[in-house]
Amino acid sequence: MYGGMLTVAHTPDSDDAFMFYGIAVGAIEIEGFRGVKHIIEDIETLNRWLVEEGRNVDASAVSAHAYAYLINRYFLLRTGASMGEGYGPVVVARKDGLRLEGSRIALPGRYTTAGLLLTIALKGKFTPVYARFDEIPGLVEEGKVDAGLLIHEEQIAYSRRGLTVVLDLWDWWARATGGLPMPLGVDVFSKRLGRSAAAKFRDALRRSIEYAYQHFDEALEYSMRYSRVKDRELVARFIRMYVNERTLDMGEDGVEAHRTLYKLAREAGVLKVSVQLGDEDIV
Template sequence: MFYGIVKGAVRLPGYERVEHLVEDIETLNRRLVEEGCEVEVTAASAHAYAYLADRYYLMTAGASMGEGYGPILVARGRLQGLRGARVAVPGRYTTARLLLRLATGGGYREVYARFDRIPGMVLRGEADAGLLIHEAQLTYSEMGLVKVLDLWEWWSSVARGLPMPLGVDLASRRLGREEAARLRGALQESIRYAWSHHREALEYAAGFARSGSLEQIDRFVRMYVNERTLDMGVEGRRAHRLLYEMAWDERLIPEPVEPEFV
């Protein structure tokens, strides 16, 4: 998504320099939520936005939304159930964790771990099950793991055809709506640039992957960088509102959220 900006092919209006800070998603979430970090534009989990809505706009570009796929709960073999099980999840503020709680009602013991360490934890018996995001959604069977729950299947049964919210890009409210909208436009231009220079953008992105062949990474990128990434549309907005309504109904977020899109 950011390749066109990082390469310098897309300029951000009014900014002479762009500093691109690369972190895993939960590190970004925690810096924003727990440390009060303030940046102009940031990636975050849709779940984390429930703690940040007073400080950030939710951009209609840059979102990762599942349609036909999403986070997957895996184990070494069949489980009798999740009650009392140790479940490795990729962070307190990840949307995958929130979706799992909504889908199952909880009752398991959460073990927080960085997303790329979760498959190994399950294989070594350090967790009874693990919630997979990113490339491991495509490679878990090659590791000898089996699917316990596909969160997309659950979401599609309750969301009336809406896509699944996962990751978002946020713009600081300190910028004002007009400036935030200009930055959103630059991000859209960067996404279009990556599409038109797919191979070089893919090779750039592959440098940040923890697993998978270039072909698998290409498949993963195409899953989550698509037309809804360019603009989530009306259905994408409805999906985010539904997620926050469901989360508040179960009191899994601190207060009701009405996202302000830009």
């Protein structure tokens, strides 16, 4: 049952802002709903809200890792996913050659997919230090941690701080999966509102992304308000990396990538729940 205002939570990041541009400015309407109430919080806050606190929002951005704990309550949308292909989160340090096993590594949250991938890759043989994603480069610079795992715009802005990549998670993922796209962030929709409503939201989000690309300069200006990085060219590059054809529809190999993520995490003993992602869970 639906028909009122739709509560949508997403992050204050340039790629999410770009995706929702058409909806946010009123150019794209969501069939069956009178309007949208936006809740904007960083990704780990949204993850914790839904996973730990059991909050009910109608639609939300979450990490693919967090979705493992939400599958009974939320549909996974084929539209809105952030996936890496040829690139992904990176671990940086102040110098080359750092041995990551046994190191103190800053992670951008307990439920982030990047953190899950790193834990699998290193078999958990490091000490995690949880911090907001935008604080991590500073922690590395100041020597408060040995290394830091970077997501969002920071993963392509680190060189300006004199930091160096000691592990590119894409390289590990590509070897582990034979080159599947790397799942990172997803958009989900509450199952209590039903599959039909989820499909209407998915279609509106797809049109919103298409609208943003049709009005790229205006959408980029809007997105810049939310970016911690104020370099216009860098933000545009980041948006193109993570808002692309995969974001319009992750494809069957994108769905398989999510299943593979949960399988690898379960086999590594990192994921404590068994995730059976069926077609009935995907819209």
